[in-house]
Amino acid sequence: MRLLQSVLVRLATTAVTLFGLAVIVFVVIRVVPGNPVAMMLPPGATEADVARLSALYGLDKSIFQQFLIWAGGVLQGDFGTSITARQPVLELVLGRLPATLELSIMALIIAIVIGGLAALTGTRLRGTRVEGGIDVANGVALSVPDFLWGLVLILLFGVLMPVFHISGRVTPSLELPFVTEFYLFESVVRLRFDLWSDIVAHMFMPALALAIPLSAIIGQLLKQSLKETMHLDYVTLSRTKGYGETHVILREALPNAALPTLTLVGVQFTFLIGGTVIIERLFSYEGLGNMAIDAVINRDLPLIQGIVILFAVIFTGVNLFVDMMYAALNPRLRHA
């Protein structure tokens, strides 16, 4: 009951946030210089041509009127039509969303696995050189941003030792039997591991580039948190029962140490999704981020608005999910 109530409150605040964001984006992209209509017309088009096309897209009205029309459409599920692609924005955006989701989630999983292993190994071997090595690696991973990792990876595994694909989402010559845009997921469901390995070979480097900084954050925070937890009385008591170090870390310390890390992972995951914009560009990966950059270059106003709103919905959704996970994993909150 309390859970339902807090979810409802969150949904209401989310709606307000989204509305505010929509207003800001709507105004900003119309105030900055650059006329989308002028970019569509061939050179030598007349003033009259521009005016006619502007009227066609409703751009001759005041910003306020334009917003009302747009918002009215959104409430009915119509996000307008892309100026460049001449297709409904919603269709375009939802078509690209699965690619970005698969990339982000793959990156998140890689980050959790690497960061978790680093923290656990560092804790198990604390005081040894291995721990020092892990700390140094964490520091390096953290001080280099994701797109530079992307370049490093391209150089290493795309050029010097070409084991992965450096561009695209799947080899274009392959026949794809998929009905959804979730290629990775669907290739597993259809047991098409030939396609699966091709998709992974495309996705691995961008996902790893996104994952490296986050894995370092997870590694550092979880290790610190484990270190504090390892001194607590219940951990010591478990040792007197006859348990060894590994068991004590995994069963007594980890579940408690993971809670603060989880909250941070939620926040950082939204940064990671933001990072897809540049990474997708770098790896010519056909996702939302890549589409966002094209939309901005072409001043495709309806498309920009649609993408921004979708990103915002994803961010708040992730945060909501993390809070619910936190409540579910923490017995003190669960019964409060």
Place this chain on the structure above:
Amino acid sequence: MSYLEIDRLTVRLKGGGTLLRAVSLQVAAGEVRGLVGESGAGKSMIGKAVLGILPRAAEVVSGRIVLDGVDLLTLPPAERRRRVGASCALIPQDPLTALNPSRRIGPQITDRLVDILRWNRGRAEGRARELLAEVHIPDPDRVMRCYPHELSGGMRQRILIASAFAAEPKLIVADEPTTALDVTVQKQILKLIKEMQLRHGTALLFVSHDLGVVSKVCQSLTVLYAGMVLEDAGIGDFFRAPRHPYSAALLAATPKYTDPTAGLIPVPEAVLAAVRAEVAAADRRAGHV
């Protein structure tokens, strides 16, 4: 023969500093031995050395810890852990921090039985229920499904006592088991520990700085100062006529044995100076200054 025999155990900090100075003490099967001394004297350190939970900064430099005829310090770590886990247990000081907040009570009692002693789960759970009843917890089944935060401090200490006795250990280290509790609860918990000890015939190493409590619970006691044993006596002899001047001063500082606030009268400076000189002399003899 004693069940636990600590023989000239010396523990030092890796960074320098001596925590225990050639400590020797014995606990016979079923005996309750008090371990008294001021804060920082090394009482807890002795218990930790026996249980194998010395802080990482500390190390045993010499001596033996013989448990049931076997010197623990010569065993490989895994074998030592298993042996200690199967035959010893700890009743910790603070019940609020000694239970894992994200695990239910039941598994925290039964885990040693299942994982270390290889009992099957049903038998271990039956045993846990039995023990919770012994420590006067109503509705053991419900309590076993609870998380620690749902229970009071007194309840949690009862649970920790039940858990300590679960594997029917031969020796229990109780490290100031009532200090963190409410004064009204303290008495009940002390009574309970004594009652359980008698019923199970367990030897008890009872760490306390309260001579009043020690006089009620223990049969013998060891007085510690700066990691050195000053006196080792039967309880009757000690309270009739302590041999060491420091013990006498401690006893004098606890007028009625019963008043928990009365331990605050300081030991006279002259006595302290003499004890410090004694410690320094012992250090010189041992050759580590």
